[in-house]
Amino acid sequence: MLAQRGHAWLLHGPSGLGQYGLAVALAQAWLCDQPTADGACGTCHSCHQFEVRAHTDLVVLMPETAMMALGWPLGEKAQADIDDKKRKPSREIRIDAMRDALEFAQRTSGRGRGKVMLVYPAERMNQVTANALLKTLEEPPGDMRFVLATEAAHQLLPTIRSRCQGAHACVAGTGAGPAWLQEEGVPAAAATALLRAAGGRPEDALRLHRGGLDAQAWSRWPKALARGDMATVADWSPAQAVEAMQKLCHDLMAVQAGAAPASSTRATCRPPRRCPR
Template sequence: MATSTPRSPARTSEPLVPGVAADGTLPLPWLAAPLQAAHRLQRSHALLLQGAAGVGHLEFALLLAQTQLCESPRTLDDGRTPLACGRCASCHLVATRVHPDLLLLLPEAWRVRLGWLGEDEGRLAKGEAKPSKDLKVDQVRQGIAWTQQTSGRGRGKCLVLHPADALNTPAANALLKTLEEPPAGQRLILTTTDAEQLLPTVRSRCQKLVLPLPAPHDARAWLEARGLAQAEALLAATGGSPLEALVWAEEGLDGTLLAALPQQLARGDGSALAGRALPRVLDLLLKFAHDAAARAVGGAPRFFADANWPAGAPALPALLDWQRTLMRTARHDEHPWNAPLLLESLVEQGAACWPRGPARAGAARGGPAGRASLHSGA
């Protein structure tokens, strides 16, 4: 089945998804409120969990599944909302990902990220094969066949698809009938960071449940308790997402680097982004462009503190052009780009939006696009 032999997670801060601890502690403290909301939707057989990246979709989906399957549930502090006990045999089977009534469908890329690969997936584990980002039709068909088998432990069954945005069209279509009429006792839980990416026919068959980001103060406290310094800058740059902030910190992005970034990018210096994965680079550039545009029209920046910006307003039409270029590039971030040249070209175009100031790194060398191809191997 899709969840396979546990291995140690690839990164220490990845969601470890152990579920509720034996003392009743939630995997992430801000999941109590949506758990109460989920309880009110307990009769729905298909739930769509929506929330910003890094809010804890997978943790929450598994928390719901664990609670449904728990043989001795307790309640939250409100005395009403059921919560898995974290101690019974069923909870133990969920925590070790071998519960017969829980099936988790993940794209290969997610299983690589979590270190959850089967014995027969050595090439993926060694990085010799490129993991798919899709939830494929074969996985969905396997999942549907699984839903038709009887519950092993008699408390219903739970099929989790994470993230549902990764369902390709054939896979989404294969799922529709089961979403509409799942076998008795069967619950489907889908997650998404962007419900608009889902087929309307998938969306309309699910009850929606929004996973809110924690309040900034709570998010900062949670990160600081995990030893993260300069949590505020990371939280701002990730849009308030604590799990994302942890991942960023592990990639070497810290408050000092983020504070210097607006000045550097405005003068055409992209060195702080060199060598980073393209999706991360594009995310940072898009956030920089967003804030620059907000400031250009007198608004407040959202991702980079106002005090860290250079004086002088960028030219708005050029900035909007640059944003479009960034978005276009982001849609093709799996294209085999020549990453250093692409970074230089994008940063150069961004810096050109600012009034002429001190000499820019790229401009001094005549710009990259004319000298070599942006595509690797060309």
Template sequence: MIELNALPVISAPLPWQSDAWSQCLQQLEQGRFPHALLISGAPGIGKSRFALALARLLLCHRPNAGHNCGECPACEHSRQGTHGDFRWVQAEGDSRVIKVDQIRDAINFAQWTAGFGQRKVLVLAPADDMNINSANALLKSLEEPAANTHMILVCQRLHGVPATVRSRCQLLKLPLPEAALSLDWLDQVTGDRQSSSALLKIAEQRPLQAEQLYREAGAEGALQQEDALTALVEHRMSVAEVHKVLGEVPPPELLIVLLSFVERWIKNMDAASLAASGRSAFALLDSLRLQQVAVAGGSNPNRQLFTESLLIRLRRELGPAQSNAKMPRNRRAMTK
């Protein structure tokens, strides 16, 4: 979730986003920037940061070197979260859904006359948090865009955004970054290349997810979680023992950890294991994704029961009788 106050003076794209950024700059220079842009890509690669940098650039009075200038009144207001022509819409409070009333307020905002400059900017992040009523409410504004108003929608599940909304936006897909760029950036967070490499591997090459793992659990904590899950699947630790390691992780973050683990486990399965039990492994993956959608949609399961049930299924579906996959068990193996 993006905090919109006390931002840096200049909001720049992340190092691996240079190609997409250049494309947007070219469209701006040629007067072809879309009224509605849908930014998609895997979680943890910086889509919201890209949207924020783009929004501040659009609002800036004197862009400099392809970024917002950081000095004009518009930049000062956007830095403090007080810009009247800028609206960022995301799920509020404990809700994980962008509600229809929020979209209606956003539509009203889009109809206003710009007060600070020539443009208004509306960001929905993530747009796949809209429920069906919210998406339907947004359609009219997409079909009949207000003058000098740009909408930027951010999503990580492209098909979580209704086709009627997708078809009215220009799509910009952000790919997974190259490992070298991610590691150089992550080293500034961890201060240690070995930790950066281990975290990036756990996070499936998603640098902001690796950063989140580091902020929440530290490198050692993230590796401990990984080792505990591996030991669970290999029947070297019990569900109760692994629950002690993961029991305090909230359901949304737990699902991210488990999805990443299962994806890597499947990649490490040999051909015989895939033929014998690949179906159950992929069914587990699909189930976790459905659980993720449910939690994002507002489901609030009992944390203990939720964690235990997922660990039991993980052990059953990926255990020795099901798979010959091998996972690294220590820091040295993780960083090779």
């Protein structure tokens, strides 16, 4: 992706596959003073500015709730309004933030390596905000690059999608996923089972691990449920239990239709011979 040209990239695919992390890494590499084929160097002045989230040539457009959760600073006025309880943090990308970003796009780059706009989750732009971005994508200022990341590309304006080069994140097989999970502190014995529970999506698997999901309990619970034994799921939160049941229903239908289950094993997806009384 680094070696390819193109001023605007759209990183898309289902949730849990790291589009946000990839967008951040790409933005940092574009701005880095000494980028390598693998990405940003991590040591130059630009990388330092990026890592402390104070890069003068980077503008980040996210819903304010997401910026706060991911540790990005809000603009002075927005922060003051929220501190003074004049309004709540926005759950979508605000048109004011987009206007500021477009003004930034017209300025000269401070460090001479161009400027970058990062938009995530890109589907959280409303019609007005998306149209404002579209105009800039159509006539980009010379040294501006864009990276949009989304887990719901179908909700974007088709004209925005067609203005960007696309990179589709795919569900990992058994290759890199477990190794990455182990690097993040998941025990080796649980990594593969958690990845399966998350339908092959590494970030979702890590979220399940951090939420306290026991990988062994996951593989046992469909059969336990079929027996009417609720002990395995007794400690799950309602949200975890609903998510688990949605996944099981999906997999039972998949298996019935002759497809492979996404989050369970084939053995756990066999319907019981007769219903428990």
